[in-house]
Structures are given as structure tokens and as C-alpha cells.
Amino acid sequence: MNVRTIGCVELNSVAWGMHVADEMIKAASVELVMARPTCPGRYIVVITGDTGAVQSAVEVGRALASDMAVDWFTIPSVHMDVFPALSGTSILPKINALGVIETCTTASCILAADAAAKSADVQLIEIRMAAGLGGKAFVTMTGDVGSVKAAVEAGIEGVGEAGPVHSHVVMPSPSEELKGHLL
Template sequence: MKRAIGLIETKNIIKGISVADAMLKSANVDLIMAHSVCPGKYFIMVGGDVGAVQNAVRSGKATGGNENIVDDIVLSNIHPDVFHALSGCSEVKEIKSLGVIESYSVASAILAADTAVKSATVQLIEVRLARGMGGKSLVTLSGEVGAVTAAVRAGSNAIQDSGFLIGDLVIAAPHQGLHKALF
């Protein structure tokens, strides 16, 4: 498991590919994922030691230029459940309470998910990254209503000042049919 991850989201695909190349050339990091996201943006995630990831993100930002970067972040000690939620591999048998955080950027959604799962005993269901959603990202989680409320509040607060938070929602006892609609 990597000690840190670094993320950069660019406004266009060509610049994103160039940023990914610069990030990988600048430091001893591994490419975790890189792909286009809606609407024509590009997202790069690298992992490695904290210093190497910080260097890669600095290099990527310099290559991309401020005018082309939507968002970026370096997270050390990311919660392992975030990776399961990113890949859609979280197994959810029952939704006790449902928490949702919606954001305008990929990086802010991942920060919100990591903060939420570290703040309370909840299960991340999914971190959906701006594919087919007009550039928005979505974090969903479940657990006891008090824990879900605390986790959603913490995740939303973590991205509130960035301007990327669209909103959040807690449903104490979602209808059984909602589970099928969401997943």
C-alpha cells in the first residue's frame, strides 16, 4: 500500500496526458489511475512516499499551469476503504442510513471520502468520479444514522472552503428500493 497519493485534475485531456507524463518522470511514483472524466477533463492519481508524491504533484502543476488545473491534492495515509470505493468493489449488504456528498471535482470528492471514513464508523459505498455526471463527483456511504451524519459533516467540511462542495444528504432510513436504484 502506498503511503501517499497525489491527484491532479486538468481542464482538458491533452494537458492532462502531459501532466501525467511530467508527474511520472519527476519522482519515483506509481501511476494508480489516469483517465478522462466529464466534461472533457483529465484526472491523474499517483502513489508513493510522501515526498515523492509531493514532488510529482508540484511538477505536474508546473507543467499544467494554473490556467489548466481544476484541482489538486496530496493525501498521506489515505484510508484503504477509499481504494475499494474508487474501484466499485465495496460490498454493501444493507444500507442502514445513507450519506451522500456531491462535489465539482474529483480531488475534492476523494478528500471528502477519506475524511468521512476516518471520522466515524461508516462504510464507503462508492466514490464515483465525474464519469457521465457532467464533471461532478459523488461519495456515498452507509452506517448508523449518527455515524453517517458525523461522517458526512466531516467530509463536507473538509471541502467546504474549496468552493467545490455542491451539497450533502443524510437519509436515516432509506427505502429498500433505493438500494437497487443506487447500485
């Protein structure tokens, strides 16, 4: 898959989420990346394609979802680390400093991850989406301490009005035991 622009609509209904996913795909020439339930009874739809098509499909999804929409976005030129982090397939040679940003929606977490990855020399480890988290999500990243601090701050700013950010932390030297439980 050649990922260029991604778009997302997060809903607070599984049934409406499936319907919105179907209509978004039918509305424009986009490819479905992810359509699945998350906690607590939410549903996330992620699509990719050319910027105009993705924007159009997200607008269709938002309009159809109406008050069921929890959050949404369109990200042109998404950072290449976002998809391995979403799928839990990031390959890391070494974990140095550890940064964590915890958000109140999955969509805002993806925004934070993309902004963080674009801002500094860090590698995304994982974007954990809402499963067992009460609807929240978090992104973990690694790099040198200065880069991780800069990336976390940029990630927080990258959420913008989509937020809120629930919490964040930078650990300069996480224990080897914790590192073994990150993925």
C-alpha cells in the same frame, strides 16, 4: 499495491492531462493509480508512493498544468476504503443510513471521502467521478445514522478550500429499491 500517500491533479484538458500524468511519473518515484478522462473534457491523474515523492510529483503536475489545473491534493495515510470506492468494488454486508456528498470536482470528492471515512464508523460505498455528471462527483457512504451524519459533516469540512461542496444529504432509512441501485 500498498497505498500510503496519494496525490491527484485534475485538469480541464485531456491532452494536457496525459502529458501531466507522464511528467508526474517521471518526476518522482511514484506509481500511477489512475489516469483517465472524465466529464466534461477533464482528465484526472492519481498517484501513490511515499509522501515526499507524491508531493513532489503533484507540484510538478500543478506547475506543468498551469491554468489547466482544476483541482489537486496530496493525502498522507489515505483511508483504506477510498480505493474500493473509487473502483466501484466496495463489498457491503448491509446498507443502513445513507450519506451523500456531491462536489464540483473529482479531486474535492476524494478529499471529502477520505475525511468522512476517517472521522466516523462508516463504510464508503462509491466515489462516482464526473462521468455524465457535468464535472461534478459524489461519494456515498453507509453506517448508523449518527455516524453517517458525523462523517458527512467531516467530509464537507475535509474539502476545505478545494470545494465547493454542491450538496449533501443523510437518509436515515433509504428504501430497499434505492439500495439496489447504489452500486
